[in-house]
Amino acid sequence: MSTSELVLEETPYLNLTTRGRKTGLKHDVELWFAFEDGRLYFLAHESSHWWKNVVKTPRVEVEVSEILFEGTGRLVPEKREHTFELFRGKYGRDQVERWYGGERSKRKAVEIQLGRVLGKKPSGKGSLIEIAI
Numbered sequence: 001m002s003t004s005e006l007v008l009e010e011t012p013y014l015n016l017t018t019r020g021r022k023t024g025l026k027h028d029v030e031l032w033f034a035f036e037d038g039r040l041y042f043l044a045h046e047s048s049h050w051w052k053n054v055v056k057t058p059r060v061e062v063e064v065s066e067i068l069f070e071g072t073g074r075l076v077p078e079k080r081e082h083t084f085e086l087f088r089g090k091y092g093r094d095q096v097e098r099w100y101g102g103e104r105s106k107r108k109a110v111e112i113q114l115g116r117v118l119g120k121k122p123s124g125k126g127s128l129i130e131i132a133i
Contacts, residue, residue, distance in 0.1 A: 007065050008035040012091075015063040016042075016112075018073075020049075021056035032099075034086035038114055040071070041083040043100055043107040051075065051110050060112060070115040080109040 017028050029050045034041045040062065044051035054060060054073035062069045076083075088096045100107060 005035070007067060008040070011064050014040075016050060017061040017063070018050050018053035019057040019059075021053050027053060032087065032091065034083065034090050036086060040112040040114065041076075041079065041086055042110040042112070043080075043083055043087060044110050045104070046106055046108065051108055054110060054112075061118065062112065062114065066120050068118040068120065070118055071112040072115065073110055073112040076109045076111040078109075079111060080107070083109040 013030055013032050015028050015030055017026050019025070020027050027050065029048075031042055031050075042051075055075060058072045058074060060071050060073050062071050084096065084100070087100070091099075
């Protein structure tokens, strides 16, 4: 297993950078995720803007422990239950139920196919980051 794969499996959250579907500006969001076979999986709230941005502009950047990757995202409704299982395996059933259960269970499954490593992300101190789970 490569170092970047190990980081992706062990890190609890990452920063995802999308392009705004209306403005074209970069938007950063901190998210929980699961990693499997070179792909990242997310559970997006129906009203979150980040997944709508991915649908409009699939090319994204992913920062995990200061390692910056390029990626291509898409909605994967057929992998919704699988994504929930990956999350339960990573974060535990109780934690996933707390954050994603009940009314919060109406989530969209998003998959990002990772591309090449772009390098280390420069420190972005002072920038605003939307936090979503």
